[in-house]
Amino acid sequence: MSTDTLDLPDDLEAPEPPEAVDGTETQWLDFFQRAQGRVVRGSALEMRGTLTRLAGLVLEASGLRAPVGSQCVVTSRAREPVLAEVVGFANDRAFLMPAGDVHGLSSGASVAPAAHYVPVPRLHGATAADFASDTGMLRLPLGDGLLGRVVDSQGKPLDRMGPIPNVAAKPLERKPINAMDRDPVRQSLDTGVRAINALLTVGRGQRIGLFSGSGVGKSVLLGMMARYTQADVIVVGLIGERGREVKEFIEDILGAEGRARSVVVAAPADAPPLLRMQGANYATAIAESFRDQGQHVLLLMDSLTRYAMAQREIALAIGEPPATKGYPPSCFAKLPMLVERSGNGLNGVGSITAFYTVLSEGDDQQDPIADAARAILDGHIVLSRSLAESGHYPAIDIEQSASRVMHNVVTREHFELARRFRAVYSKYEKGRDLVQIGAYAQGSDPALDEAIALHEDMSRFLQQDMFESSPMASVVGHMAQACNAALA
Numbered sequence: 250m251s252t253d254t255l256d257l258p259d260d261l262e263a264p265e266p267p268e269a270v271d272g273t274e275t276q277w278l279d280f281f282q283r284a285q286g287r288v289v290r291g292s293a294l295e296m297r298g299t300l301t302r303l304a305g306l307v308l309e310a311s312g313l314r315a316p317v318g319s320q321c322v323v324t325s326r327a328r329e330p331v332l333a334e335v336v337g338f339a340n341d342r343a344f345l346m347p348a349g350d351v352h353g354l355s356s357g358a359s360v361a362p363a364a365h366y367v368p369v370p371r372l373h374g375a376t377a378a379d380f381a382s383d384t385g386m387l388r389l390p391l392g393d394g395l396l397g398r399v400v401d402s403q404g405k406p407l408d409r410m411g412p413i414p415n416v417a418a419k420p421l422e423r424k425p426i427n428a429m430d431r432d433p434v435r436q437s438l439d440t441g442v443r444a445i446n447a448l449l450t451v452g453r454g455q456r457i458g459l460f461s462g463s464g465v466g467k468s469v470l471l472g473m474m475a476r477y478t479q480a481d482v483i484v485v486g487l488i489g490e491r492g493r494e495v496k497e498f499i500e501d502i503l504g505a506e507g508r509a510r511s512v513v514v515a516a517p518a519d520a521p522p523l524l525r526m527q528g529a530n531y532a533t534a535i536a537e538s539f540r541d542q543g544q545h546v547l548l549l550m551d552s553l554t555r556y557a558m559a560q561r562e563i564a565l566a567i568g569e570p571p572a573t574k575g576y577p578p579s580c581f582a583k584l585p586m587l588v589e590r591s592g593n594g595l596n597g598v599g600s601i602t603a604f605y606t607v608l609s610e611g612d613d614q615q616d617p618i619a620d621a622a623r624a625i626l627d628g629h630i631v632l633s634r635s636l637a638e639s640g641h642y643p644a645i646d647i648e649q650s651a652s653r654v655m656h657n658v659v660t661r662e663h664f665e666l667a668r669r670f671r672a673v674y675s676k677y678e679k680g681r682d683l684v685q686i687g688a689y690a691q692g693s694d695p696a697l698d699e700a701i702a703l704h705e706d707m708s709r710f711l712q713q714d715m716f717e718s719s720p721m722a723s724v725v726g727h728m729a730q731a732c733n734a735a736l737a
Contacts (some may be wrong), residue, residue: 298343300325300358306522307566308333308345310360318422320363320387321345328353332363334387334523337567344567346523348403389531391538392416396482399499399513402528407495407515421527421534425589432597434627437658441477442470443719444645444711447728448667449630452658453545454593454600458553458622460607461632461644467606468494469715470632470643471549472502474604475511477718480547482539483511486532489525489555492517522559526583529556533590540599548591548601554608557584557618573617580618585625628652641712648675663725670732674707676700706731 298313300323308323315321315335323331323345331354333345345360389404394415399408406413434452451457459467468490475483485503487495495515503511512535516528529550536548550556557580564577572578591603607622623629628651636644648671656664677700683689684701691698710731713719719727 295361298360300354300356300360301342302356303351303354305566306346306562308347308351308354308360310343310345311341313343313360313362315343315362318386321360322363323347323354323358323360325354325358327355333360336523336563339568346521346563346566348521348523348527386420386422387527388418388420389534390416391419391535395512395535397509397511399495399515400531402514402516402520402524402531404531419534419538421530423534423537426592426595430595432593433657434593434654435657437721438602439477439479439721440474441718441720442473442643443713443724443727444643444647445630446719446721447710447724448647448671449628449645449650449652450655450659450663450667451602451628451652452654453602455627455652455654456588456591456603456605457628457630457652458605458607458626459630459632460609460619460623462609462634465632465634465637466642466644467608467632468498468502468551470645471551471604471606472498473643473713473715474547475503475549476507478547478602479545480602481510481544482536483507483547483549484532484536484539485511485513486529486548486550487513487515487517488529488532488550488552489516489518489520489559490551492519518555522562525559526556526563529587533587536601536603537590540594540601543594543599545599546601548603550603550605552606552608553584553587553622554606554610554618556587576617581621584618584621588622588625627654641708642715643713645711647671647711648678666725666728666732670707670728673700673703673732677704677707703732 296312296314298310300308301311302309310321310323313321313335317335317337319335321333321335323333325331331351332348334348335343336346337344343360390400390413392415394413398406398410398413400406400413404413432454434454436453438451438453438455440446440451445451459470461467471485475485483503485498487498492515495513495517499508499513503513512532514528514532514535516525520528532548532550536546539546557576560580560583561576564579565571565575569577569579573581588603588605591601593600605622605626607619609616609619629649631646631649632644633646633649634644636646655667659667673696676696677684680689680694680697680700684697689697710727
């Protein structure tokens with residue numbers, strides 16, 4: 250019916266037909282065509298498999314045709330369905346790792362691919378072809394609604410604060426950024442830790458590791474960085490650690506102010522190995538989503554070793570032969586794939602400064618995972634058990650620690666002063682035994698005499714209370730005071 254025949258009030262005009270709006274009719278026609286195409290498009294028949302074997306952590310299914318990395322649902326009459334991921338295959342058998350408890354599963358249970366993700370059609374949204382490559386891929390919630398929340402590896406809230414708003418389901422895996430499109434690390438980052446700011450200066454977009462044995466203070470040092478580091482968003486990944494540590498980290502370390510700008514992904518030690526690996530990938534994906542928005546993100550992951558151990562459990566369970574100290578080759582291939590996702594964003598838009606804790610079993614710095622991580626990271630901070638036992642906190646061993654980007658992010662005066670500080674400190678450590686047993690005669694070595702005179706001030710400079718912040722602007726002056734005699 251034409252609008253000319255309608256009796257409208259004087260103060261109400263008839264709307265313009267769609268033809269009068271530029272492009273509106275065309276956009277709606279395209280939208281309806283895309284929606285119709287998705288409805289009429291034929292879908293392949295679903296191929297179900299049968300659970301034939303459960304050995305340890307691995308489920309074996311026959312008759313299943315699903316690619317590696319796709320999600321499947323194991324259905325049994327005795328219990329709720331179990332989500333599993335295809336991690337390998339041999340002939341007509343598919344190997345799956347469960348993401349939940351397998352208690353109650355029986356032989357002959359149905360194994361079917363998980364339902365594909367179907368986005369809601371939107372006028373200006375992506376077309377169905379854009380999601381064709383994501384078929385069968387795991388999708389988890391990403392977005393600003395995650396700020397201030399605690400979630401598990403599957404994106405489910407753990408903080409009992411209700412559903413998470415303002416998020417969208419997106420795939421975790423993404424194409425790596427071309428190395429030539431990344432900006433180099435050129436800007437320093439204030440961590441609030443005096444020893445790091447002065448002698449191991451961190452750059453924005455750097456990947457650095459915290460190496461130590463158990464109980465030396467890695468979590469406390471991470472908490473100090475979470476409180477005092479200048480970052481827009483903090484993403485914390487607690488992977489394979491104690492479940493008790495999750496609540497303590499949130500309440501005692503982050504606090505209310507730090508939690509408001511933080512996202513915590515918790516995959517404790519009692520979670521299946523698949524979920525522990527997924528938790529690390531999920532935390533990295535969250536950091537990437539904020540980086541793509543142009544924000545500066547601080548990623549704290551505790552720990553990289555537990556991630557490698559989870560991969561070891563999966564690889565050994567599906568029959569991959571062990572190589573170095575029980576670690577299969579896939580463990581060492583997975584580490585750089587995870588670490589390289591952090592760093593500066595595309596063409597300098599946003600950044601991810603990542604701190605990965607690495608557990609040195611038995612305080613062995615030549616542990617295979619520690620050695621591999623040291624090679625692929627942009628620096629390493631070693632925590633010493635002997636320093637921790639003597640009451641020196643944070644127990645950072647500056648002789649064994651190094652930042653590979655420090656010379657690019659600090660002034661020449663700062664770099665030379667730090668080099669001089671390390672030289673004098675190292676001189677004392679090498680002559681410590683002679684001094685303690687009284688075998689050294691003063692005046693025999695002028696450099697050692699100087700180191701002995703300055704050691705107390707240097708040691709006091711390197712120590713810091715966990716609730717004390719030491720800004721970058723003041724550390725250079727304090728470091729110069731600690732070694733003023735050496736400069737003279």
